[in-house]
Amino acid sequence: MTNNRESYFQRQSLLPEIGLDGLTKLEAASVLVVGAGGLGSPVIEQLSSAGIGRVGIVDGDTVQYSNLHRQSLYTESEIGELKVLCASRRILARNPHVRIEVYPQMLHQENAIKMIESYDIVVDCSDNYSTRYLINDACVKLNKPFVYGAIYRLQGQVALFNIPGRATYRCLTPEFPDSLAGTDCVNSGVISLVPSIIANLQALETVKWIVGLPVIEDLLLVDLRSFDIQKLKLPARSTDYTFLDHGLNHPYYRRDCSTTAISNQEAMKLVKEGKIQQMIDVREREEVDSDTIDNIPLSEISSNPSSVKLEGNTLLFCISGVRSKEASSILSRNTNAMIYSLDEAMTNELKELWKNRK
Amino acid sequence: MSIEVKYFGMIEELVGKSSESIDNTQFLNASSTSKDILIQLYPQLKGISFQIAVDKALNKEVTNESKEIALLPPFAGG
Numbered sequence: 260m261t262n263n264r265e266s267y268f269q270r271q272s273l274l275p276e277i278g279l280d281g282l283t284k285l286e287a288a289s290v291l292v293v294g295a296g297g298l299g300s301p302v303i304e305q306l307s308s309a310g311i312g313r314v315g316i317v318d319g320d321t322v323q324y325s326n327l328h329r330q331s332l333y334t335e336s337e338i339g340e341l342k343v344l345c346a347s348r349r350i351l352a353r354n355p356h357v358r359i360e361v362y363p364q365m366l367h368q369e370n371a372i373k374m375i376e377s378y379d380i381v382v383d384c385s386d387n388y389s390t391r392y393l394i395n396d397a398c399v400k401l402n403k404p405f406v407y408g409a410i411y412r413l414q415g416q417v418a419l420f421n422i423p424g425r426a427t428y429r430c431l432t433p434e435f436p437d438s439l440a441g442t443d444c445v446n447s448g449v450i451s452l453v454p455s456i457i458a459n460l461q462a463l464e465t466v467k468w469i470v471g472l473p474v475i476e477d478l479l480l481v482d483l484r485s486f487d488i489q490k491l492k493l494p495a496r497s498t499d500y501t502f503l504d505h506g507l508n509h510p511y512y513r514r515d516c517s518t519t520a521i522s523n524q525e526a527m528k529l530v531k532e533g534k535i536q537q538m539i540d541v542r543e544r545e546e547v548d549s550d551t552i553d554n555i556p557l558s559e560i561s562s563n564p565s566s567v568k569l570e571g572n573t574l575l576f577c578i579s580g581v582r583s584k585e586a587s588s589i590l591s592r593n594t595n596a597m598i599y600s601l602d603e604a605m606t607n608e609l610k611e612l613w614k615n616r617k
Numbered sequence: 618m619s620i621e622v623k624y625f626g627m628i629e630e631l632v633g634k635s636s637e638s639i640d641n642t643q644f645l646n647a648s649s650t651s652k653d654i655l656i657q658l659y660p661q662l663k664g665i666s667f668q669i670a671v672d673k674a675l676n677k678e679v680t681n682e683s684k685e686i687a688l689l690p691p692f693a694g695g
Contacts (some may be wrong), residue, residue, distance in 0.1 A: 298695040388693035409692035411626045416692050431675070436666035436691045447627075449694060478675065480625065480689065487623075491687065492674040 264356045268310050281470040282310055286356075288469045289313035291375055293366050293394055294384035295342045296320070297454035298408050299425060300332040302382050305462035306474070307350045307357040311469070314350075314357055315378055318342045319365040319593045323572060329451035365476065365592055366390055367552035368512045371397040380468060381405040382461055388436055392511040397419060400503045404468065408461040412447055415457035417479040418493065419464055426493035431478060433498065435511045437532040453483060520584060523609045526574055530612050536571030538613055541586045542578065552613065557582045564589050569596055576601035620644070620683055622655075626690040631661045644679040653677040655688065666691055 264286070265272070265279075288311050292303050295318040306314050320342050322333045330342075337345045343361035350359055362374055365491050366385075375381055383394050384407055391407070398405045407418045407428060420427050425498045453534045460479065468474045477490035502509065521529070529535045540547055541557045557577070560567055567590060575583035575590070581601035587600040620641040629635050644654050652669055656662045670687040671677040679686060 294695055296695060384695050387693055388691065408695065410694040411690075411692040412694075414625060414692070431668065432666070432691045434666060436693075454695065477673075480687070482625070489670075489673060489687070491670045491689070504628065543671040 264310075267354075267356055270309065276472060277470060277505050278563060284357075284470050285310040285466065286312040286461060288380075289315070289378045289381050290382060290465055290469075291315040291317065291378040292382045292384055293317045293390065295325065295327045295330075295332070295346050295385065296384065296386060297449060297451070298410070298458040299382075299384035300330040300383050301345070301458035302408075302462045302465075303332065303346055303350060305459060306382075306465060307354045307359070309462070309466045310356065311466075312358060313360065315360040315362065315374070316343045316346055317362040317364070317366050317374060318346075319363055321568075323571060323596075329449060329454055331451075333457075360461070366393060367592070368393060368507050368509075372401065372507055374504055379403070380465060383407050384458065384461070388432075389512050391428055391432075392435070392509065396503060396509060396512075397507055399427055399500050400507060400586055406461045406465050406468075408457045410449065410453050410457050412449070413453055413483045415453060415460075415481045415483070417457060417464065417475065417481070419468065419474050422474070422476075424496060425476065426496050427498055427500075429498040430494050430496055449509045456483065457481070459471075465583075518578060519576050519597065520600045521574075522603060523601065523606045526587075526599065526601055527609050527612055529572075529574070529599070529617060530609070534572055534597075535574050536596075537569060537573040538575060539567075539575050539586075540577070541575050541582050552610070557586050560586045569594055569598075572597040572599070574599045574601060576605050578604050618642070620679065620680070621685045622680075623687045624683065625687060626667075626692060628662065628665070628667055628688045628690050631665065632659050640683070641679065641683065644683075645681060651686065655686075662688075 268282055271277055272279050290306055290311050292299050295316050321339050322337045322342055324338055332346045343363050347359040347361050370479045371393055381394055381398055385391055391600045394405055404422050405420050407420050409416050464474050477492050480489045480491055538552050540552050540554045543556045547554045557566055575586050577583045583600040589600040591598045618641045619638045621638055624626045624632050644651055667688050667690040668675055671679055671683050672685055
């Protein structure tokens with residue numbers, strides 16, 4: 260038995276649409292996957308299985324217990340470890356013929372161009388609008404296509420953006436969505452099947468694009484409750500991208516929907532709904548008299564942000580909301596969880612509610 | 618004439634139904650855009666980001682021949 264690349268992919272190259280020629284194209288190709296969560300896990304798995312030569316993975320998050328039900332690359336023993344490292348280990352164990360490159364950080368405007376420029380195509384597996392605008396604009400600037408995918412409960416969308424002359428993400432979503440409540444997985448819920456299905460469609464279009472098969476030109480809208488599957492014709496490319504002449508800099512990249520200032524009343528509602536897993540008092544140690552709530556001072560958070568292990572959606576508080584806001588903007592860079600900042604002093608009512616919940 | 622209206626994503630919850638058939642004349646007689654007419658019908662959509670697709674083409678206006686409108690909010694999950 261031979262264990263070279265050709266015999267590994269022997270069944271796949273029998274497929275007339277792929278063939279040995281397709282296998283060669285796949286080996287020469289490179290794909291950057293942004294996000295290694297619900298969409299990213301199956302995308303990374305499928306792209307590697309399809310014989311892509313080089314797969315890059317961008318994600319600054321660590322494995323959480325609540326990820327495991329839908330993020331098949333990770334195991335319980337890996338909780339707290341960087342997702343990109345676990346993903347790379349898992350993929351290489353199954354497929355020795357792929358080169359995995361890992362970036363243990365979130366995509367932001369300072370690193371986006373450098374990361375994306377050495378890949379042929381980007382797959383958007385992010386879970387927020389800021390990252391999608393950033394991927395889009397970086398791809399427009401670099402003339403790279405990107406495969407968009409997003410889900411809402413039992414519905415999903417897939418599109419290939421920035422193919423020369425065709426629509427971009429901004430042509431579909433020109434304005435930063437105003438209403439964020441309930442549109443992400445953290446708040447609206449998700450069953451593993453849905454991101455898996457959408458992710459597999461994203462990976463399929465990526466492979467088709469690489470081997471030169473026709474790719475989807477429309478926005479694919481899938482409702483998995485009724486199997487109402489529609490192809491919606493995207494608007495003509497219309498966005499004026501001259502703002503990119505001055506570099507990759509746009510307020511949408513910083514409109515961080517994972518950081519939110521909330522009141523005591525809103526916080527109580529979230530605690531009652533079980534949407535907050537952790538509370539951190541960011542005041543300095545000498546200011547804190549109670550040991551009932553975790554205390555990590557802002558000074559420690561800012562000097563060593565990666566030492567703070569978040570257990571999920573987190574509420575930060577101080578006296579007025581000033582320091583907690585600062586802490587939330589630091590911590591949100593390295594997590595996909597919601598980071599809330601209490602914008603006033605904490606009431607006893609909220610404190611009691613939290614203590615009794617524990 | 619009636620037109621089929623489909624509501625996707627969180628818009629389905631905001632209007633309380635996934636689809637309905639409505640009279641198309643209100644779209645044709647008005648000088649407002651199709652999107653504005655939909656907001657007049659469902660004031661809870663005011664301030665909500667969404668696109669419309671008319672007969673499976675995004676960002677079009679309803680005409681006398683149109684058979685279907687889909688209301689599509691952006692999806693964020695991944």
